[in-house]
Amino acid sequence: MKILVWYFSGTGNTEKVAKSIQEGLQGQEVDLIKINDVDPAKIGEYDLVVLGSGIYGGMVSKNILTMMKKITDFPPKVAFFNTHxxxxxxxxxxxxxxxxxxxxxxxxxVGNFECIGENLGIPKEKQEEMLSNLPPAEQEKAKKRMEEIEGRPNAEDLEKAKEFGTNLI
Ligand SMILES: Cc1cc2nc3c(=O)[nH]c(=O)nc-3n(C[C@H](O)[C@H](O)[C@H](O)COP(=O)(O)O)c2cc1C
Known part of the structure; x- marks a missing residue:
């Protein structure tokens, strides 16, 4: 199968997941390419497109939406992934x-995958400042959440992403 793993990644989390998906697709003909580096006229030449993005303001990257408008031929199969x-x-x-x-x-x-990606868009100092402005109960909750997502996607997330890739074929 000719497969395109096609993604947008602002701070690198989705790119890590994209690479793990590619690993899981071992043995297939796989192109791993950033969203703006693909000629949209060529999308229909793939048997499967695996399209991914980080989530920004509840949405996928605008780069993907722009690219969507330029696609003329679609592949027979598509799968999606995101980090948030x-x-x-x-x-x-x-x-x-x-x-x-x-x-x-x-x-x-034919598939959907998502996992947590630490928000690297907000500097640590800014996060701490935001945290200190919250009422104590919420501060505790937010702190716990920050700890939960630190370093994600982690090795376990990436192993799951690899499995997702393998299960696509
Ligand atoms: C500007 C910005 C907006 C974000 N908005 C959301 C959001 O609405 N919901 C969410 O769950 N995560 C949000 N995040 C967190 C990212 O989705 C998450 O860190 C993701 O892994 C980023 O992927 P990337 O490293 O591939 O860019 C946001 C991050 C940034 C930088």
């Missing part, structure tokens, strides 16, 4: 319009 820092799931929601576009173009959705 909040406890909620973004799999269906953030990709809703994109999924619809792929499906209208004839693609079948």
């Amino acid at each position: 820092s909040s406890p909620m799931s973004y799999s269906g929601k953030a990709f809703k319009r994109i999924i619809k576009k792929f499906e209208t173009g004839g693609a079948k959705v």
Whole structure:
């Protein structure tokens, strides 16, 4: 199978996951390419596109939305992945319009993967300052959450991403 792992990653978390997915796809012909480095006219040449993004303001990167407008031929199969820092799931929601576009173009959705990615967009000092402005009860909760997500995606997350890749084939 000719497979494209196609992703946007602002601070590197989604890129780590993309690389692990590629590892899981071992034995296939895989291109691992950043979102803006692909010619959108070539998307239809792949048997499977695995499209991923970090979540920013509840949405996938605008770079992906811009690219979507330029695709003319869709692949027969597509799968999605994302990394985010909040406890909620973004799999269906953030990709809703994109999924619809792929499906209208004839693609079948064959998989979805998501995991936590530490928010590296806010400097540690700023995070501490934000934390100190919260009421004590909320401060405790937020601190616990920060500890939970520190260093993610971790080795376990990346192993799961690799498995996700393998299960796609
Ligand atoms: C500007 C910005 C906005 C973000 N908005 C959200 C959000 O709405 N929900 C969420 O769960 N995480 C949010 N995050 C956290 C990122 O989704 C998370 O850290 C992700 O792993 C980033 O992926 P990347 O390193 O590939 O860019 C945001 C991060 C940044 C920098």
